[in-house]
Amino acid sequence: MPDSTLLLIEDETHLRRLLARVLELEGYTVLQAENAYRGLETLRQHAHEVLVILSDVKLPDGNGLELLPRYKAAAPLAEVILFTAHATVADGVQAMKQGAFDYLTKGGSDDQLLVTIERASEKARLQQRVLALEKQMGQHYSFGVMLGSAPAFVAAKVLAERVAPADTTVLLEGPTGAGKELFAQAIHQASLRAGKPFVAVNCSAFPKDLLESALFGHRQGSFTGAMSDQKGFLEEAKGGTLFLDEIGELDLGAQAKLLRVLETRQYFRVGDTKPRLADVRVVAATNRHLRQEATAGHFREDLYFRLAVVTVAVPALSARREDIDQLARHFTQELATKLRKRVRGLTPEALRRLRHYPWPGNVRELKNVLERAVLLCGDEIGPECLPPEFEPAPENDPDEARLDDGRRLYSVEKRHIQLVLREVGGNKTEAARQLGIGLTTLYRKLQEYGLA
Missing domain, CATH: 3.40.50.2300 (Response regulator)
Incomplete structure (x- = not known):
């Protein structure tokens, strides 16, 4: 009734x-x-x-x-x-x-x-x-719910909040897993475009020959397999914000077309001759030093300057250790609710080990570690609930140290992948080649280790 x-x-x-x-x-x-x-x-x-x-x-x-x-x-x-x-x-x-x-x-x-x-x-x-x-x-992704009091984090948050209402491009720089997409969402929600779509695109997730079609759309018959007209992400984000994550993975051809969008607000679908209006705000993110990439000729310098009207440096978790306790408690309660587990909190020793861990996977890795702990532990998360790499390194017994190192294959492989990624500037295709594994395998391992 x-x-x-x-x-x-x-x-x-x-x-x-x-x-x-x-x-x-x-x-x-x-x-x-x-x-x-x-x-x-x-x-x-x-x-x-x-x-x-x-x-x-x-x-x-x-x-x-x-x-x-x-x-x-x-x-x-x-x-x-x-x-x-x-x-x-x-x-x-x-x-x-x-x-x-x-x-x-x-x-x-x-x-x-x-x-x-x-x-x-x-x-x-x-x-x-x-x-x-x-x-x-909007409340979930607002600046008001972003936790942290470390100076580097507060500076990034204040700058992002100041530029959010202006309809200008923003470049978010920071390591993988530091929370760049959270910043992009908060910028969108604090802008005049808040009621319109927020479309996030991971540029590294598309083969280079398909990324252009994904961004700009295509006409029927423009290439093999194009069975009908297709909208691109630019059209899906009409009136709202287009978030381009890992912008450094764009090839030079797609970079030239994106530059045209930013300069003229127009674009063409693949295979089309009719220009379309691009009514979007672009927020981009990268884990590379994009200015150095541009200087070295790996990224268009003119596009870099169009993207970096305002650059916000999102700090690594290792640069804001004073926030780890607050973040850990917040994630623990959030995950306990989501997973329907009764968890009172974390012990002082568990928090101490979290504070001393290097966090190569940043905030994303912290959340993944705590999700595992919430799933596997009882009503309180102690040090025994954390993965093996959180155990204190042995100090006195060399034989025991060697034995423990042999057991930590997870940790060794994880750190080696991170080292190779740093050496190749975050280029996952090149990292997979140097590691001797397929790109799909690399993505699976990055997700498994909380580095994706």
């Missing part, structure tokens, strides 16, 4: 009371008004409650068609149904164009009216749920 509030605006007293009685028997709460003035006053007082407005077109002090914009302004999430004794096609078309949910004729069947009202109330409820989810999403 419906549980919705409806505003009924009708000047004929008998008809208004009859309709109100029918609707109340169906489970609606009905507010009544005998004219446009009283209807608007009632709507302003109950704007957050009313889901559907059922209004006569011909009222003593106004016309329902002319009042429609005022109804929508007073209660933007409510749906408006207009009804009249003298319906015309032209009025019906005009009503729908102005945002009415439906346009009905008086004297029709009650069943049709009830079905229309129920559909309208369902749509209004859905709009309210979407708005609530968007608000929740």
